[in-house]
Amino acid sequence: MSEMVRPEELDGPAGFFETVVQRLFDDGLVCMPIPREPPEWLLPGLRQELERAASLRTYLLDMEELSSYRSPAHTLASQVMSVATGIRSVPAFVADDELAEAAFILHGFSLENWQGWTTFLRAFRHEWTRRGQAAQPLIVVCPPLGRPLQELLALVGAKGQVLPWRGQVQRIDTENAAFQLFGRPRPDDVALTVSVATAVELAGWDFRMLEVLARLAPADRLFPLDALTSIAAGMPDTSLTVPCWENSMVDGWDGGPYEHSLSLLKRGNEREVRSRIWRAQVRTLFPFLERVRQQVITCHHDFLADRLARKPITREFHSGQSKTYDKPEMLEPNDLWYVLQHHIPPTEADFLELCKRIRTFLAHMSVVPPDFITTASDWWLGESHRFGEACPGWTWPRTGQTLTLLVGPSGAGKSHYAARTYRSEEILSSDSIRVELGMPLANEGDQRPVFVELRKRLVARMAIGASVVVDATHLKREDRLANVRLVPEDMDVNYVVIDRPMPEKEAQAGWRLERPRLLADHSALFERGLMDILDGDQMPHVSVTDLRSEVE
Template sequence: MNLEAFWDSPGPSRFIDTALDNIDKFGVVAVHAPDRIANLVPDILAKKAFSRNRVQPVSIHMKDIGVARSPVSLLASRLQGGRRIRIRTTKDFLDTLADSPRTVIVSGLNRETWDLWSGFVSSVRSETKNDVSKIPKIVVVMPANVSQKQMFQTFGNQALQRWQGIVDRLDMESWVNQEHLPASGIVERLARETCLEVSGPNMFLLRELLKLDERQQIEPWGILKEASETWVGKKSATWREGLVDEWDGAVRVDTMVLAIRNQRAAFGKRVWRAQARILLSFIEDIRSMIVRRHSQYLQGLLPWDHPHFNNRNTRHHIDEYDIRDLSLALRNRMTKEERDLVLSAAKDITNPLAHMSTVSYDDVIQLLHLYDEVSIPVVEPGWDWPDVGQKLVMLVGSPAAGKSTWAKRHYDRSEIVSSDEVRASSPRFRGRGKDKIVFDEVRTRAMKLLKDGSNAVIDATHLKAEDRKESRSIVPRWMKIEYVVVDRPLEEKVRDQDWRIKVGEDFVREMHERFIESKEEILRGDDDPRVTVNEISS
């Protein structure tokens, strides 16, 4: 994931903007951040400062200077393009160069160089107390081991911008959504939510978690514990190292510290929070489906008492039945598939979550398989369609592979349903989190074509097995389905990805890798006997 994109998220973006606003107000200001964040701040400040006033800032990284030089002489030299100029005092500097429009960004300070710069900043504040027109534009990225008291004394309270509680859940979600497609399906949503909850405000950890497969993302303890073994002797956690910060209104110790300390119970609570958000909602969907199917029978049982709770939880309305009630109230009414689903939902998912325990990846997968068995539509799709030889064509391939070009060469435009064109057709299909309604519309349009006796060509990536299954599910069992698998070399995809919409090289590479990982099952037609596969090199 691109770390620069992280700074476009609301909290980090506001942090940088506030620092630049402070320069306009106070002239000489400080930014105080943990070491890992402080290493990124100078470049981000420089880019944003330039975008504001179109004047290239001056960046001074003290570790690159080699020797401790006077801030006055160093600033004079840099602001004059490297030319030597006889300026020896702070007053000389302010009289000669303070009105420069260029912002100076100072970083890489240690204790020795900080002593020099703190003296310079104090001198500037003293000299400009009665003449604010001479205040230069300087931002100092502070070493993390300087106390706030020292910084307040040097810069003043208002001119100090501190990285603490800056990042929240919205920021991390925003960053992920810039770099990845929105999560779809229970497993992917659960994996994404677990990554966000486990990483908290640690963008470096989140980036690594998102590289793992879904099983590792949902059950990350083992791989994080293994990684923690390289942190030899590391037991403490400090803000300076970026291992403690505020998150969701509370002080939070980084998850890697929990792994180092072998605090699996505390770690499990973070995973549990993610699972509760996703899985309890899904359990409610299952409960509602079963209640609707058996509503008349359940209505006739009211008022209903749970036999194991001594009549303390009498149900007076069918919406009051919970998933555990249904396994008893309907034990002689449900089909075997329904009974297996309800028992799995109650025993493997609801019970652990109710006791703040985590659910295994295998139990989630089992529940989804059982749900697929039960949630098959009662009405056969396409039951009233004519059989005139029409077929469903599903394009499969990563972005920039050439799918749309191939489709337009081989089919009439009226037969093609493009997910990109659906997005562009209305504001309600654009923006984050709109994938589901976009593909619902794509499949609705495809069904209309097939019902009218025409071929339907769905122009979408279809890289996820779940998405391909959804598209296949819209047609009757007698209808032919063709996978047209379109691919070309990665270099050509990267080269041509800008032709329609700029998605970024990292995104193109990620989707190419996803295609390679899924290619074997795609070329097997997902083991669906209705599917024939046509592999194309565009």
């Protein structure tokens, strides 16, 4: 295993080790069956736990490598003592002070030498119990495969327990190991989130599979079927006829038996592996689609509410029943794309259509193509900040910071008012950002980059507890609310309404003369929206300061 992942420190394995150690101190002997190919870290991890937590000198012994000519008591004692000639009986082995703080983990038994060791182990357990809780050696024994349960129970006695390494790795253990290898995904990094979930679903209890998947190219991690099929093709066939726990191809995981993904592919069961990839996508993409749905509705709520008030969506079902969607919150991804496709920028419409197609794949139990996921992820990574958060400002300190929106048509005197009223570090000017981005002040072309940058800076400043004044026209209700909804409702927002007579605006028009009717059109738009502006757009935390008669 990679040094980045230490399975023995994860909750499931660590809890198992603690149980083994506790039973070892209670009974002296623990029978711990393991599969043919146990995790390479399992027995060394148990030895480490015995040495660290119990301060025992612990010996991990492969029984195939030990001499079978000496008695078991002498064989074990010779691992600890330089001269063990006096240890030839079980009572002498249990009573020797030099062995009192020693623990032995015995594994690798053949059926031939197992029979001789069972006599010693039963005698050891009897003598250990007879002596009570005095300091004595301790033994963990991993029996050979194929031994009847009754034989193992007889070995540990009436009060003992057989503790098989079975079903000890939980989903949360695999997830934590995956986070160590892949990194914990950002909430808006959909591709990495799906990649990690796919690795977890395909690895199950086998942490080595996580490392195999982590070595793949990022694009292949989303759909690693070809890579795993190639690995499975190189596996031997001998042990895969009937997968089971003993041949290390099945273990308990996530509430039931879990066959190793490579075993499934070796036996031609590609369908189940595809199903695991689909399950990983369901666990991650459905929550992502719901987050998108909620944030898109919040961003375009006013338009959607107006559209549904005028023309609700009614859907007929095969059962003969129908359902009417007359509130934005009721809309599904398909409905959002249908209603918004001609109202929003083409790239956003394409994204919503892609979300609709992703949902259709998932609903029909089909694996979503990897390029769908990467395209959606890339777009959302770059654009999600435009839609705000479900709980805006939840991490911000409450310092009394406020948001002020200057509201008024072009040429109304907003910038002049801001400069003489507020500190320069409080002001965010859309015109200043246009200049920074190399865009004309004439407000022509796509203005989204300006306001994307403005809102980034707004959030960044308020997130550290600073107040912000936004110097922009804010003539459209949706533009005002796009800023207002970035701020939690326990923080004050103030509309400062500014205008002045048209002759004064025309006399100082400057660059505005480059766009005929700019001043007149802005004034008309301002007047049409004035009722909503003065009402604070019906937002509970918005107050209004009307300075139209005071601006020079």
